[in-house]
Amino acid sequence: MPRPGPRLRLADVAERAGVSLATASRALAGRDGVSEELARHVRQVSRELGYVANPYARTLAGGASSTVGLIVHQIDDPYFSEIASGVIEVAAEQGLLVQIAHSGRDPENELRQLRHLIAQRVGIILIAGSGYDDPRVEAQARDELAGFQRGGGRVAVVGRHALGVDAVVPDNEAGGRAVGAHLLNLGHRRIAVAAGTPGLTTVADRLAGVVAALGAAGHSPDALSVVHSDFTRDGGRVAAERILAAHPESTAIVALNDAMAIGVLSVLRSRRIPVPERMSVVGFDDVSVAADLAPSLTTVRLPMTEMGRTALQLALKPRATRPRRRSTGHTLVVRDSTGPAPAG
Amino acid sequence: MPRPGPRLRLADVAERAGVSLATASRALAGRDGVSEELARHVRQVSRELGYVANPYARTLAGGASSTVGLIVHQIDDPYFSEIASGVIEVAAEQGLLVQIAHSGRDPENELRQLRHLIAQRVGIILIAGSGYDDPRVEAQARDELAGFQRGGGRVAVVGRHALGVDAVVPDNEAGGRAVGAHLLNLGHRRIAVAAGTPGLTTVADRLAGVVAALGAAGHSPDALSVVHSDFTRDGGRVAAERILAAHPESTAIVALNDAMAIGVLSVLRSRRIPVPERMSVVGFDDVSVAADLAPSLTTVRLPMTEMGRTALQLALKPRATRPRRRSTGHTLVVRDSTGPAPAG
DNA sequence: CTGAAAGCGCTAACAC
DNA sequence: GTGTTAGCGCTTTCAG
Numbered sequence: 001m002p003r004p005g006p007r008l009r010l011a012d013v014a015e016r017a018g019v020s021l022a023t024a025s026r027a028l029a030g031r032d033g034v035s036e037e038l039a040r041h042v043r044q045v046s047r048e049l050g051y052v053a054n055p056y057a058r059t060l061a062g063g064a065s066s067t068v069g070l071i072v073h074q075i076d077d078p079y080f081s082e083i084a085s086g087v088i089e090v091a092a093e094q095g096l097l098v099q100i101a102h103s104g105r106d107p108e109n110e111l112r113q114l115r116h117l118i119a120q121r122v123g124i125i126l127i128a129g130s131g132y133d134d135p136r137v138e139a140q141a142r143d144e145l146a147g148f149q150r151g152g153g154r155v156a157v158v159g160r161h162a163l164g165v166d167a168v169v170p171d172n173e174a175g176g177r178a179v180g181a182h183l184l185n186l187g188h189r190r191i192a193v194a195a196g197t198p199g200l201t202t203v204a205d206r207l208a209g210v211v212a213a214l215g216a217a218g219h220s221p222d223a224l225s226v227v228h229s230d231f232t233r234d235g236g237r238v239a240a241e242r243i244l245a246a247h248p249e250s251t252a253i254v255a256l257n258d259a260m261a262i263g264v265l266s267v268l269r270s271r272r273i274p275v276p277e278r279m280s281v282v283g284f285d286d287v288s289v290a291a292d293l294a295p296s297l298t299t300v301r302l303p304m305t306e307m308g309r310t311a312l313q314l315a316l317k318p319r320a321t322r323p324r325r326r327s328t329g330h331t332l333v334v335r336d337s338t339g340p341a342p343a344g
Numbered sequence: 345m346p347r348p349g350p351r352l353r354l355a356d357v358a359e360r361a362g363v364s365l366a367t368a369s370r371a372l373a374g375r376d377g378v379s380e381e382l383a384r385h386v387r388q389v390s391r392e393l394g395y396v397a398n399p400y401a402r403t404l405a406g407g408a409s410s411t412v413g414l415i416v417h418q419i420d421d422p423y424f425s426e427i428a429s430g431v432i433e434v435a436a437e438q439g440l441l442v443q444i445a446h447s448g449r450d451p452e453n454e455l456r457q458l459r460h461l462i463a464q465r466v467g468i469i470l471i472a473g474s475g476y477d478d479p480r481v482e483a484q485a486r487d488e489l490a491g492f493q494r495g496g497g498r499v500a501v502v503g504r505h506a507l508g509v510d511a512v513v514p515d516n517e518a519g520g521r522a523v524g525a526h527l528l529n530l531g532h533r534r535i536a537v538a539a540g541t542p543g544l545t546t547v548a549d550r551l552a553g554v555v556a557a558l559g560a561a562g563h564s565p566d567a568l569s570v571v572h573s574d575f576t577r578d579g580g581r582v583a584a585e586r587i588l589a590a591h592p593e594s595t596a597i598v599a600l601n602d603a604m605a606i607g608v609l610s611v612l613r614s615r616r617i618p619v620p621e622r623m624s625v626v627g628f629d630d631v632s633v634a635a636d637l638a639p640s641l642t643t644v645r646l647p648m649t650e651m652g653r654t655a656l657q658l659a660l661k662p663r664a665t666r667p668r669r670r671s672t673g674h675t676l677v678v679r680d681s682t683g684p685a686p687a688g
Numbered sequence: 689c690t691g692a693a694a695g696c697g698c699t700a701a702c703a704c
Numbered sequence: 705g706t707g708t709t710a711g712c713g714c715t716t717t718c719a720g
Contacts (some may be wrong), residue, residue, distance in 0.1 A: 009714085033689065034689070056409075057400075057712070060400040060698085060712090061714040063716095076426045076429040078425075081425040089446070097464060101441070116396070120441060233636070262636045266636050293637065294613065294637065353698085367707070377705065377706080379705065379706090404696090405712055406699055407699060694715105694717080695715095695716090696716105700709100700710090701711100703709095
């Protein structure tokens, strides 16, 4: 196995192969302008020597940067670590490296990270996580990305739609409808929603789905008690407390992501409220522990790893005239946390 | 807020500040050889313009690379995503970017990723995750890292000791002893261990701790039934099945990490074996969901995020004459999955 | 189809 | 202290 020598340069490969620097460069980049035979020879020599291009020199000279920047809210949130995992897989297949930055669910900070990545001249930028309702914030991000693309950068996002770039779009609304329909089928009529931060589009979309399901079944949206809180486990706890206090008649709680659902379950357990006998609980995302909670969590599965893969694959293709969209699909996974509404 | 112009160069800053390129460079790098006053002025101008250095040019010219490469087994494993989170935090504070690569718990692949990072000329390399018993594998990694350090690179590892570099060392053995003592105190005498892949040092160290606890209490290590499997949730399932089949007299199962413990719990639940009444279960790591499982998991808490922070901080310091070590400390967190051994 | 040479933006010797 | 200049290793015109 060839070891990359500490200071092996393209010039060494060129010399060894008996060609000029330019030819060697062309051959290795797979550009044309070199006879196929010569090119093959150069690549052969390069491989023998274990040559790896210096990405700094390459990028500085105008070649494409081989690193992809990924912005997530928080990498230790399973939703994002699964997406990141998919991105890293594809990157590894392509010999790319992935740089991860945290936005911390703060639009200002997201913008700062975005600019930093651009300043770092990454070749590809991926943003995962909900967008913001605030059009000003989205517009700034949009401008920044547009400039980046004008300079040849490639962009794709997961879970946002207002950015004018290629996007992997989770089935948020449809998933919400599936959840709503499921609960209605089970006879629930007083449903509470543990919703995340109001400013997030993901929250709005999923909620809209639940509302739509009620409407489709001829029920008034008034049957729904919506409580907003953080889009996290602790937010779920807070929301659950508030729901129990303000809407004690509820027979089901829809948490708009699994993190919140975990918080909800934890409150119900400590209050000794039986799930699902007295209260049904539904989550969203199907992070990998959802199946291992007790009771196991009914939730909407989104293929997070796949979403990460798809995002990078989109970004790797040449840019289309108009932004592409890939819907993720979704599956309602019915487990033990939902059951028939308790009789009256 | 200044926007980094698409093509703002150091020369622009220098010109605007009325100094030479060299002075500007020195001022911004905080190197001396510039009067404090001038330096301040240059920095001021730079900030006004929103200048951000091109890292490719900077690195190519011989400056230190501002990116840190982090190798983890798998980013969507909570153990690693929490460590990564700590690393990213510190990196953000320092204006560094973090590149993440997967080793997939495969020594060959780890080596490949390591070489790739070196070839990419990152400035700092961090490796998280258990080392391997195989001295050949460790020696190769060691050589590679030594070469990297000779070239001015900085290295730190989390959870490995045989690499001759700065290390954050989890309290694996002491944690194992704490687990063993806890179970013995509860009266357990037939203890099974769901251990991870045999080749991992983390597995060996934690197991050694459990064995030591038995020894210290005057019990023979024969009281322990050790079953090896993957160091994952599914590995935990497999191990649990095997333990129930081959060692049905066990009253407690020690899983050597939380992922395995989750698998163990899931098998016990589906077999309707009450925890902890009939079987106690202990994990290791205290990933954040451990508290939300049902029953909540007794486990050894390791400060993963902190470990990630510490690792990068170590690597950021100038290299010491001999490798530094930072012990993590640990806490036995007793929750609901452990209880007194069932009578006879 | 191939080679020579001019940079990419920055740092670090080396002069002044 | 400050400025000048020669590269870092690569890509990319531009000649041949």
